[in-house]
Amino acid sequence: MKLRIYKIADTEEIMKLFYDTVHEVNIHDYTQEQIDAWAPANMDIDVWIKGLGSKFTYVAEEGKIIGFGELEANGHIDRFYCHKDFQRQGIGKKILEQLESKANSLGIKKLFTEASITAKPFFESHHFIVVKQQEVERRGQKLINFIMEKSIE
Numbered sequence: 001m002k003l004r005i006y007k008i009a010d011t012e013e014i015m016k017l018f019y020d021t022v023h024e025v026n027i028h029d030y031t032q033e034q035i036d037a038w039a040p041a042n043m044d045i046d047v048w049i050k051g052l053g054s055k056f057t058y059v060a061e062e063g064k065i066i067g068f069g070e071l072e073a074n075g076h077i078d079r080f081y082c083h084k085d086f087q088r089q090g091i092g093k094k095i096l097e098q099l100e101s102k103a104n105s106l107g108i109k110k111l112f113t114e115a116s117i118t119a120k121p122f123f124e125s126h127h128f129i130v131v132k133q134q135e136v137e138r139r140g141q142k143l144i145n146f147i148m149e150k151s152i153e
């Protein structure tokens with residue numbers, strides 16, 4: 001598996017990965033209505049290019065894209081998804097290690113994220129702690145997630 005920086009040509013594949021993972025993996029923890037609001041069918045590629053390109057975005061690749069993760073300069077881990085067919089194979093761990101290493105090089109002292117119910121055990125296993133449970137609204141649906149953080153000094 002190779003880890004590299006995101007490039008614009010990855011965008012469509014990443015969007016499909018995101019859509020498929022939310023619809024086939026996160027569906028175990030959220031309702032269909034919540035899933036459709038989280039990952040709608042009509043996502044705008046220009047919005048994605050802007051979002052992915054404005055962060056430190058890393059892509060895991062093995063013949064095809066099997067995961068991606070976004071780090072912001074303030075330590076925020078934004079989107080973080082592995083391919084639906086490559087869950088629990090250590091890909092997320094590798095991407096997170098890359099984000100942590102980048103954060104270290106940027107002098108970031110604390111990482112934080114809004115973890116889904118699905119991703120909470122993953123972040124816990126990497127020593128993130130829950131700061132608070134919250135409800136966020138997406139396209140009229142309320143979804144539970146967890147603000148989690150980890151000091152990396």
Ligand SMILES: CC(C)(COP(=O)(O)OP(=O)(O)OC[C@H]1O[C@@H](n2cnc3c(N)ncnc32)[C@H](O)[C@@H]1OP(=O)(O)O)[C@@H](O)C(=O)NCCC(=O)NCCS
Pocket residue numbers: 021022025026079080081082083086087088089090091092093094114115116118119121122123125126
């Ligand atoms: C969260 C996610 C990115 C983790 O990636 P992953 O490649 O599946 O995770 P890893 O294989 O690297 O897991 C590393 C460790 O985390 C823990 N872990 C991961 N998923 C877990 C789960 N569902 N339950 C319990 N522990 C889990 C385990 O300790 C695991 O080590 P082990 O498999 O040796 O026991 C992935 O599950 C995913 O795509 N989830 C759906 C999308 C999502 O919710 N993303 C976050 C949005 S906020």
